[in-house]
Amino acid sequence: QVQLQQSGAELAKPGSSVKISCKASGYTFTSYYISWIKQTTGQGLEYIGYINTGSGNTNYDEKFKDKATLTVDKSSSTAFMQLSSLTPDDSAVYYCARSTTIPYFDYWGQGVMVTVSS
Amino acid sequence: DIQMTQTPSSMPASLGERVTISCRASQGISNYLNWYQQRPDGTIKPLIYYTSNLQSGVPSRFSGSGSGTDYSLTISSLEPEDFAMYYCQQYDSSPWTFGGGTKLELK
Numbered sequence: 001q002v003q004l005q006q007s008g009a010e011l012a013k014p015g016s017s018v019k020i021s022c023k024a025s026g027y028t029f030t031s032y033y034i035s036w037i038k039q040t041t042g043q044g045l046e047y048i049g050y051i052n053t054g055s056g057n058t059n060y061d062e063k064f065k066d067k068a069t070l071t072v073d074k075s076s077s078t079a080f081m082q083l084s085s086l087t088p089d090d091s092a093v094y095y096c097a098r099s100t101t102i103p104y105f106d107y108w109g110q111g112v113m114v115t116v117s118s
Numbered sequence: 119d120i121q122m123t124q125t126p127s128s129m130p131a132s133l134g135e136r137v138t139i140s141c142r143a144s145q146g147i148s149n150y151l152n153w154y155q156q157r158p159d160g161t162i163k164p165l166i167y168y169t170s171n172l173q174s175g176v177p178s179r180f181s182g183s184g185s186g187t188d189y190s191l192t193i194s195s196l197e198p199e200d201f202a203m204y205y206c207q208q209y210d211s212s213p214w215t216f217g218g219g220t221k222l223e224l225k
Contacts, residue, residue, distance in 0.1 A: 045216035
């Protein structure tokens with residue numbers, strides 16, 4: 001069955017970076033995009049961007065262009081998101097989700113909580 | 119960016135009740151509207167795509183409708199597992215945006 005397994009919770013200091021992962025199984029990894037979505041209590045769900053897992057091409061929402069970097073390792077069917085220059089506003093739960101070229105997310109990871117605190 | 123407004127933000131309801139959740143876009147989105155359910159443990163599942171198409175495996179008590187700027191999700195008869203958060207998401211115009219969510223609570 002299709003699964004997206006995300007890495008564990010992160011506690012990071014302001015100004016640092018974190019890299020979270022999303023390991024896919026149960027389907028042909030390169031046949032689907034992986035998107036990343038941020039969830040906070042105040043802002044709800046926010047779309048960060050996607051990576052074409054076959055080509056490595058990425059597309060980011062303008063708000064996250066300087067914050068997130070999406071990469072992929074096809075050999076391990078894993079997508080990654082690095083968040084840089086962390087501030088407390090980056091504290092959130094981050095989800096990966098699968099889609100085709102149409103942004104309908106039919107499978108989601110379990111979410112990763114990132115906490116930014118000194 | 120297209121703003122998606124969901125109403126109500128919370129809804130107390132009873133088992134067996136029929137409920138409707140609304141989602142209004144700040145401009146027309148040509149039916150490019152999806153619905154998701156988030157359970158209390160954080161798990162997010164797809165329900166409906168392109169306004170009214172039921173995701174495989176989703177019970178037929180869920181249905182979606184709408185056009186232009188106004189869309190809705192209806193649950194015909196609430197089951198215990200339906201008490202959760204619901205989100206709409208538009209994909210007419212990038213960036214894809216989500217509604218603020220509706221919490222369905224047991225009355």
